[in-house]
Amino acid sequence: MEGLVVLAAPLSAFLLIGLLGRYIGDKASGIITIVAGAISFLFSIVVSFKSLHSPVQIKLYEFLPLEGYTLTVGFYFDALSSITAAVVTFVATLIFVYSIGYMHNEFGKWVYKFYAYLSLFLFAMLLIVLSDNLLGIFFGWEGVGLASYLLIGYYHNQKKATNASLEAFVMNRIGDWLFIFGIIATFLIFKTLDIVEIFERVPTTESALIGLATLLLFGGAVGKSGQLPLHTWLPNAMAGPTPVSALLHAATMVAAGVYMVARLYPLFESAPQTLKVVAVIGGLTALFAALAATSHTDMKKIIAFSTMSQLGYMFLALGVGDMGGAMFHLTTHAFFKALLFLAAGSVITAFHHRLYDIYNFGGLKKYMPITYASFTVGALALAGIFPLSGFWSKDRLIGSYYEASFVWGLLGTVVAFLTAYYIFREGFVVFHGEERYKKFSEHEPQEMGAVMTVPMVVLGVMAVVAGFFEGWYMHAVGGEHKEIHLNIALTSVFVGVLGIALAYGVFVKRFLDPERTYEALKALHTTFKEQFFTEKLYHSILAAGYMSYSKVLYLVGERQFIDGIVNGTAYIVQSAGQGLRFLQAGKLNWYALGLAGGFALLAALLVFLIYGGGY
Numbered sequence: 001m002e003g004l005v006v007l008a009a010p011l012s013a014f015l016l017i018g019l020l021g022r023y024i025g026d027k028a029s030g031i032i033t034i035v036a037g038a039i040s041f042l043f044s045i046v047v048s049f050k051s052l053h054s055p056v057q058i059k060l061y062e063f064l065p066l067e068g069y070t071l072t073v074g075f076y077f078d079a080l081s082s083i084t085a086a087v088v089t090f091v092a093t094l095i096f097v098y099s100i101g102y103m104h105n106e107f108g109k110w111v112y113k114f115y116a117y118l119s120l121f122l123f124a125m126l127l128i129v130l131s132d133n134l135l136g137i138f139f140g141w142e143g144v145g146l147a148s149y150l151l152i153g154y155y156h157n158q159k160k161a162t163n164a165s166l167e168a169f170v171m172n173r174i175g176d177w178l179f180i181f182g183i184i185a186t187f188l189i190f191k192t193l194d195i196v197e198i199f200e201r202v203p204t205t206e207s208a209l210i211g212l213a214t215l216l217l218f219g220g221a222v223g224k225s226g227q228l229p230l231h232t233w234l235p236n237a238m239a240g241p242t243p244v245s246a247l248l249h250a251a252t253m254v255a256a257g258v259y260m261v262a263r264l265y266p267l268f269e270s271a272p273q274t275l276k277v278v279a280v281i282g283g284l285t286a287l288f289a290a291l292a293a294t295s296h297t298d299m300k301k302i303i304a305f306s307t308m309s310q311l312g313y314m315f316l317a318l319g320v321g322d323m324g325g326a327m328f329h330l331t332t333h334a335f336f337k338a339l340l341f342l343a344a345g346s347v348i349t350a351f352h353h354r355l356y357d358i359y360n361f362g363g364l365k366k367y368m369p370i371t372y373a374s375f376t377v378g379a380l381a382l383a384g385i386f387p388l389s390g391f392w393s394k395d396r397l398i399g400s401y402y403e404a405s406f407v408w409g410l411l412g413t414v415v416a417f418l419t420a421y422y423i424f425r426e427g428f429v430v431f432h433g434e435e436r437y438k439k440f441s442e443h444e445p446q447e448m449g450a451v452m453t454v455p456m457v458v459l460g461v462m463a464v465v466a467g468f469f470e471g472w473y474m475h476a477v478g479g480e481h482k483e484i485h486l487n488i489a490l491t492s493v494f495v496g497v498l499g500i501a502l503a504y505g506v507f508v509k510r511f512l513d514p515e516r517t518y519e520a521l522k523a524l525h526t527t528f529k530e531q532f533f534t535e536k537l538y539h540s541i542l543a544a545g546y547m548s549y550s551k552v553l554y555l556v557g558e559r560q561f562i563d564g565i566v567n568g569t570a571y572i573v574q575s576a577g578q579g580l581r582f583l584q585a586g587k588l589n590w591y592a593l594g595l596a597g598g599f600a601l602l603a604a605l606l607v608f609l610i611y612g613g614g615y
Helices: 002-051 079-102 111-130 134-152 159-190 195-204 209-224 233-239 242-250 254-263 265-269 272-293 299-319 323-350 369-382 389-404 406-431 450-477 486-507 514-520 522-529 531-584 588-612
Strands: 056-066 069-077
Touching: 002 056, 002 069, 002 079, 002 111, 069 079, 069 111, 069 134, 079 111, 079 242, 079 254, 079 323, 079 450, 111 134, 111 242, 111 254, 134 159, 134 209, 134 233, 134 242, 134 254, 159 195, 159 209, 159 233, 195 265, 209 254, 209 265, 209 272, 233 242, 233 299, 242 254, 242 299, 242 323, 254 265, 254 299, 254 323, 265 272, 272 299, 272 406, 272 522, 272 531, 299 323, 299 389, 299 406, 323 369, 323 389, 323 450, 369 389, 369 406, 369 450, 389 406, 389 450, 389 486, 406 486, 486 514, 514 522, 522 531
Parallel strands: none
Antiparallel strands: 056 069
């Protein structure tokens, strides 16, 4: 029963606000969203303790009876799903609280819709996490896609927001089609969509189709988690409100792809070739996004590229066989990535949502000390500095990479260096140095109120302490407990500190002039900033080619062929009507003549039949 409350609370909030939001107002809608999130979190904690050692499966009702099989709606509560649900609801509730301050007097009188969409987002993610079958996961999969479309495009009076929401929707539809085919292939192989039954049948099933099914399922994860090549939507999604960015990147949507692969890991383990693909895509995305983050200047996009990179880390871990490590990093990442986004949102709010470029700020440390401390803690955790949570989860992954291949380990180490550099580049430029914001704003920045700073402080605490629960987490989810590799840990921390030192030397001490350096490396800098020109490639070749193809179909297929048939038929009928219209002239003498002519014709026919026909 407690498990159903976890899902029912945000769903009820969505329905209540959707129906009555315009009458109860924005503040009440926000409170309902927060209360629903808190209830969901509390009950997920209860469920977690109950399901750690004895998983619980609930069959809610029969959805669709088929010949020989019935599709059901049900939920499965084990350590992995319950703990993930607790993390999702905890982070989401803090973001909901933060939203009250961020959305204050924001975008007219329709903010209640924003809170309704947030509740829908949380419910859909929980449906993915807790469903006991692929059908339920698919419903949640589409639900987070819909909610992200509504929330990314919330500022629908801004073209960049509507374009970003449409791009996210289209990119995810590509992945979703692959996911659908993967579900169909899985059903054809195992004759069931129930996750527990699939796991039971994996050891006794020998089918080359398993590799195809897992590849298709992973294709859905690539789209949902913004991995190469379906990645361009994720940084552009920053056009939405900052709480949406935090929720999208820390607790919902992009985390769904990693969780889905981890949830179905026994199936993926039976297809080692698919795991190699997962590792390659994850590793390339981790490096690709880290390089892009080193050159971008949009405060939120840098953090968005960081999410892409860290998700690539997780997929690489899944590909080399460390499912527990990937999920533990997903958990710690939720805390410090939400923290970084909320800190960025605090800075943006201080300047009335008008400044986003990191070079438009500067010197904010003394004006916004809590925001500065929060960002620094999040950045240290992301950089994997001891003893923050990122150190424990990221170093475990790097250790797993080296165990699998020196190449993967080296790639993980290089990405760790780039991560430390780009996140502290952002922090040093925004919070240190010259107060450049005076050129763009007449207002002096000030710290945000408690409704925004308290969630940041709580997330900051979690970003510090969460790593110490690694052993407990691995024991709970059945992951392999690994002793820390001291040499790898020291190397990882060293390259993290080296990245921070480089950012400090360039952007605070200015041992190098960044503008001159960028100019000297303009080609490389532009390549990184333009995401290796992948977005332009999609727009100029794929999108433009599709538009040209559509134009040809319109001009030739529709205007000439289809319209030609329709218009030609109409012309023939009209011409025939024009020729026969004299029959309906309304003149009695013509009618009499026609009647006489008809009788004469009949008489002639009768004479012919009698005499000419031989009668």
